[in-house]
Amino acid sequence: MTQSKVQQDRLDKLAKIRELGVDPYGQKFEGQGAAVAVRAKFEAIDPKLPVGEKTTDSVRVAGRIMLYRDIGKLIFMTHHDASGKIQVALSKRELAEKDWNLGRLLDLGDLIGVDGPMGLTKTGELTVWGRSLTLLAKSLVPPPEKWHGLTDVELRYRQRYVDLFANPDVAAVFKKRSAIIDHFRRYLADRGFLEVETPMMQAQYGGAAAKPFTTHHNALDIDLFMRISPELYLKRLLVGGLERVFEINRNFRNEGISTRHNPEFTMMELYQAYGDYEDMMSLTENLVATAAEAVCGSTKLPFGNTELDFAPPWRRATYAELLREYAEVDMFDMPAVRAAAKARGIEEAKLADEVVINNLFEATVEPHLVGPIFVKDYPAALCPLTRRDPKDPRLALRFEAYVARMEIANAYTELNDPAVQEANFRQQLKGQEETMAVMDEDFVNALQHGMPPAGGLGIGIDRVIMLLTNSASIRDVILFPLMRPEAKGEVRTEKDEANA
């Protein structure tokens, strides 16, 4: 039998339903999200109601049939809505003939509404005993297997709509995602931060070292870049006198895809005038720890084979200390750094000092950063947007937060000296394919008007969600991760548009 035969069976039922005079794609129906409310209501009325008796009050539920057990003149269904599941029963004796006939034509996956009293079965299962049945939408495609759900990862990502209703754990992750972001927003709003939106399409990109996506605006006939970072726009707002701002929005980077990288990802960036990167450290650890506590119930959470503890304070270690610890070299002793890199097979001959240091750091230190840990005081040349350490100008007042070997946050004491900023924009390091140092004259002009000293912070939201939901892949926390379009079927491309 082919899929079309299975679907034909459902189409036949659709026709029979119409013959009953029923619209198989129903209308407004009260009762959404009632599964949990029904349980609460039953507890409140009479949790010890004897088997066989029913409440005098009726309840309404609307949702999807996930299990269907027809035992003759009685049908039991496991009914899911956004709040959870509840058993619904239809009895031939208690239903109008039309509703009973409709009940016999239901399939797994159909969306129904039911109205009726509550009662317990002899196994103690709370059940809504349908007195009326409303078909809200006929499902024409059989849902995934009821024990295993949908496990094929490709299908799960391509048909997330199926994944979400077939695998309750998946929906739970995205509910947590929403709650965590909501927590961040309120935490910042409570501390006087203003949420703003800055351009996602930019004539000039900057604020990070990454390859951009390009696009074109027809009316102006100009190329635009999808932003790789909102940083330079948010800092312009500091110049404008908005002293505390944040933005939660997408960045786009035209790079590889992995379990930790999606080409579009959600970044939360914030800037606090008159602060510094120490403030950003305490903000970072408190944001994440309070989110863990509020949404997941604890600051200690499992992640893969380990347990992470987000309770502040997180360890703070300097870049130089960690290089000494794991690569056993002095960061400022370049012959030693180059020798250490060479010994590990890391290319170094043609690269700038700071690039070699960074490559050595990634090879030797990063694999150990289970954390949570703040890595602070980076080599200055790697940080063209960061203020130098006044006590040691070789260092920049920057930190990155690492958890489970993932960079989850990046923060600076912001550079607000326009002359230094302009010089930094002109400095290019050998061996860096991409650089943050891209001249932005208007940004320099903004600094010339005077930007308050400030702390700035970027948090990779998707990665934080991964950590707090024990998700191994970034694709498990992004509803529709980027996939290559399926070959079959017509995909409309730019070329088609031109030919049309």
Place this chain on the structure above:
RNA sequence: GGGGGCGUAGCUCAGCCUGGUAGAGCAACUGACUUUUAAUCAGUAGGUCUUGGGUUCGAAUCCCAACGCCCUCACCA
């Protein structure tokens, strides 16, 4: 881009090593059943084995290539 793995019924998976023409469970269809819980019981039907080549008397199985997905390395400072 390199390396490894996977692709069989709508879904979840066997079969491949050792070549002989396709199997199970769930879903579907028919029937029985008024307290089921992954309902049960009896019966029925369902497959271009991702695609294209090759080897062979014979390929889901062995070989090559393409496509897709996953993992990993590189890239992503």
